[in-house]
Amino acid sequence: MKITHSIFILLLISISLSKCSKETIDENSIGDVIIDSVFYDTDIKPLIDANCIGCHSGSNQSAGLDLSTYKLVKFGAEFGTLIKRINDPQFPMPSAGLMTADNRGKFDKWVADGFLEKE
Numbered sequence: 786m787k788i789t790h791s792i793f794i795l796l797l798i799s800i801s802l803s804k805c806s807k808e809t810i811d812e813n814s815i816g817d818v819i820i821d822s823v824f825y826d827t828d829i830k831p832l833i834d835a836n837c838i839g840c841h842s843g844s845n846q847s848a849g850l851d852l853s854t855y856k857l858v859k860f861g862a863e864f865g866t867l868i869k870r871i872n873d874p875q876f877p878m879p880s881a882g883l884m885t886a887d888n889r890g891k892f893d894k895w896v897a898d899g900f901l902e903k904e
């Protein structure tokens with residue numbers, strides 16, 4: 786009787802714990818873990834072009850930030866707040882809302898691998 790009781794409680798605890806960690810990952814600021822190598826030319830530039838370039842290049846360089854070349858994006862990711870801001874649910878970049886966890890994970894992988902430019 787007692788053993789059944791504690792097993793039941795353990796089960797309840799583990800269910801609520803797993804629920805908790807899942808929610809944290811979903812609603813927040815952690816990108817997916819990406820396994821394949823990520824390159825600027827084939828992975829990062831298309832994301833920048835689709836999500837950032839309109840406000841961060843040419844005559845519209847919001848916050849003085851130009852993201853139109855490999856070197857500039859690398860600089861922002863390495864020394865600036867680029868990675869922080871694309872994962873910031875409160876002040877996201879793009880400002881309209883966070884990119885998917887998959888796309889944000891690609892930036893993390895790109896940084897972790899040392900900013901590979903092309904295959």
Ligand code: HEC
Binds near residue numbers: 832850865876878
């Ligand atoms: C709709 C316009 C718009 C888009 C799209 C946009 N940004 Fe921004 N961004 C801004 C504005 C305006 C600021 C300055 C205000 C602020 O910091 O929120 C800014 C600020 C930033 C900053 C902080 C710069 C600093 O030195 O303080 C970073 C980093 C940044 N953006 C990166 C990005 C990235 C990366 C993308 C695409 C994933 C992106 N932005 C898309 C308008 C935009």
